[in-house]
Amino acid sequence: MRGWMKYFGVMILVLFTSCVWAQDVIRVGANLEMTGAVAAYGQMIWEGINLVRELVGDEVWGRKVELVLVDNKSDKVESANAATRLIDKEKVVAMIGPAISGSMLAVGPICEEKQIPVISATATNPLVTQGKKFVFRACFLDPYQAAAAAVFARNDLKAETAAILSDIAQDYCVALGNFFKEEFEKRGGKIVVEQNCKTGDQDFSAQLTTIINANPDILYVPNYYTEIALISRQARDLGFEGIILSADGADAPELFEVGGDAVEGLYHTAIWDATKGLNDVGQRYIELYQKKYGKDPNMFGALGADAYLILVDAIKRAGSLDPVAIRNMIEETADLEVVTGKVTIENGDAVKPVVVRKVEGGKFNFVKTVVVE
Amino acid sequence: MSWTTFFQQLMNGISVGSLYALLAIGYTLVYGILGLINFAHSDVFMLGTYFAFFMIGVFLLPWWLSVVIGVGLCALVGMTIERVAYRPLRNAPRISALITAVGVSFFIENLGLVTVGARPKGFPRPELMKNVYFIAGARIQGVTFWVPLFSIAILLVLFYLVYRTKMGMAMRAVSRDMETTRLMGVNVDRIILYTFALGSALAGIGGVLWACKYPQINPLMGTFPGWKAFTAAVVGGIGNVVGAMIGGFIIGLAEILIVAFFPNLTGYRDAFVFALLILFLLVKPSGVMGETLKEKV
Numbered sequence: 214m215r216g217w218m219k220y221f222g223v224m225i226l227v228l229f230t231s232c233v234w235a236q237d238v239i240r241v242g243a244n245l246e247m248t249g250a251v252a253a254y255g256q257m258i259w260e261g262i263n264l265v266r267e268l269v270g271d272e273v274w275g276r277k278v279e280l281v282l283v284d285n286k287s288d289k290v291e292s293a294n295a296a297t298r299l300i301d302k303e304k305v306v307a308m309i310g311p312a313i314s315g316s317m318l319a320v321g322p323i324c325e326e327k328q329i330p331v332i333s334a335t336a337t338n339p340l341v342t343q344g345k346k347f348v349f350r351a352c353f354l355d356p357y358q359a360a361a362a363a364v365f366a367r368n369d370l371k372a373e374t375a376a377i378l379s380d381i382a383q384d385y386c387v388a389l390g391n392f393f394k395e396e397f398e399k400r401g402g403k404i405v406v407e408q409n410c411k412t413g414d415q416d417f418s419a420q421l422t423t424i425i426n427a428n429p430d431i432l433y434v435p436n437y438y439t440e441i442a443l444i445s446r447q448a449r450d451l452g453f454e455g456i457i458l459s460a461d462g463a464d465a466p467e468l469f470e471v472g473g474d475a476v477e478g479l480y481h482t483a484i485w486d487a488t489k490g491l492n493d494v495g496q497r498y499i500e501l502y503q504k505k506y507g508k509d510p511n512m513f514g515a516l517g518a519d520a521y522l523i524l525v526d527a528i529k530r531a532g533s534l535d536p537v538a539i540r541n542m543i544e545e546t547a548d549l550e551v552v553t554g555k556v557t558i559e560n561g562d563a564v565k566p567v568v569v570r571k572v573e574g575g576k577f578n579f580v581k582t583v584v585v586e
Numbered sequence: 587m588s589w590t591t592f593f594q595q596l597m598n599g600i601s602v603g604s605l606y607a608l609l610a611i612g613y614t615l616v617y618g619i620l621g622l623i624n625f626a627h628s629d630v631f632m633l634g635t636y637f638a639f640f641m642i643g644v645f646l647l648p649w650w651l652s653v654v655i656g657v658g659l660c661a662l663v664g665m666t667i668e669r670v671a672y673r674p675l676r677n678a679p680r681i682s683a684l685i686t687a688v689g690v691s692f693f694i695e696n697l698g699l700v701t702v703g704a705r706p707k708g709f710p711r712p713e714l715m716k717n718v719y720f721i722a723g724a725r726i727q728g729v730t731f732w733v734p735l736f737s738i739a740i741l742l743v744l745f746y747l748v749y750r751t752k753m754g755m756a757m758r759a760v761s762r763d764m765e766t767t768r769l770m771g772v773n774v775d776r777i778i779l780y781t782f783a784l785g786s787a788l789a790g791i792g793g794v795l796w797a798c799k800y801p802q803i804n805p806l807m808g809t810f811p812g813w814k815a816f817t818a819a820v821v822g823g824i825g826n827v828v829g830a831m832i833g834g835f836i837i838g839l840a841e842i843l844i845v846a847f848f849p850n851l852t853g854y855r856d857a858f859v860f861a862l863l864i865l866f867l868l869v870k871p872s873g874v875m876g877e878t879l880k881e882k883v
Binding site: 381382407408409410411413414415416418419420422423426439442443446450451452467470471472473 | 599845846855
């Protein structure tokens, strides 16, 4: 009898401790591109998440947050499989989702159905969060960025008139061009001329001659860096003296190599500035990254860190591990200090200051941050 | 559209057109002699810019010397392509030679991608090309000003070579009838090699001038200019040097003016050029300057 009691006692003890141990860990999924076509994105995000865990610690209410990483192989189907596995088998309470929009669109419906909140670091397609309750993202959308450019053009550059030269072969450029126009005109500016080009074009002299003839204060070129460099070069050669304004597509060293002195003075909107933290955690993140990897941090890692911080903060405020409670807290995130600045979640999307940078002396210099009201 | 703007657009068109013209002459020269469309021509054009780029950037040679060496290397590459890829197929059916030409083109492009990478590089421009001239209120860039002049000068040199030298006489003879010329004791292979050297040197010059106007070079940069120049050669009458020049200007002007007058059609800019190609092939295959030759028996 005593032997049996002892055995029972040990069993109770084991059960009890294992329960405590199980409760002690908070399991969060990471459904990322570790291999495949865009492995670089997933790996940078993973790097950022781990780096920020070193900074802020990996505990909530004294419990360890355990990250369960599943490689989605940069594939839509694999991303969906990974999401199902994380929820059903690994029992995660929330998930950091794939980097790219296509995979995120595959993961979204699964998380909706199983009511597990998911947050992507970098998926920018508007459809990702549209009409979904449990899907979030840590980055802002293209319309927001274009609107910020328009605000900056009107308020800071005092531009009355603007011209747009956008790339009709890229959804990204078309969207930016349209939203810039909308916001710029809403704020009393005038778009004097709109011209198009196509990815791969090298000659823009015809469009630029028309633009220069209309004499705008600024020229908005929401393209990718190769086109921006050539457009700037030819615009200056043809005698354009106004300000050239661009978007985050400008962010590549090739811009200076090809653009040279023609891109001097160019302004562009960016997700963040890797040289200057906007707050304490941002600055510490940059310093730690530089110390660890010997180079400036990248946007993907920073947004990965943001996604993690938003999740952990929501869990903290939820006070329980109920996924629905966590979801509600993510939706209520307001003015949270994360690596890329102050973030507020609205309708699943992140709203945060847009960074404006200017090219000076062959590099990007931080100018200011812009918030669209 | 004001007169100044129109004049400016005209200048833009001439500037692009003269570059197409230089390239088109290369296509036409080789076609005139071998009846072969040398698709690798546009890649020799790309190589020219890279040769010059590395001479300037790595060996720190003065600009003009780099270009001379670059153009010389292009001529060598052209001769090598002829010797290695086209000569063994001299008597093969035309389609085999054509397929080989496409193959050589892909080979050079991918070799470029592997060795120098796909990242575009900035091409250093000399002061001469950066200067800006004002003519009748229009801003004329150095490139716009000098490229047509260079092209015309090169055309004159070419005329001299083709019509006033022994080599040129042999070239014209080969283009009429290769076998008979061989019987006359002319070393036909040497003449063809010479033609390739000449055409490839032109591609090299064209490449460098192109890079001066659009200072961004990458291993696939030749593809589109190559197609346009080929179109120019057909429009002008393939096999005809003056025709190629005129064809180049037609294509360049058409391309600029369609964007200038119909901004909404910008996306169809390339489509328009190739529609022109199809139109010419259907209606006037001999081009604006071409003569219709009876098929030799």
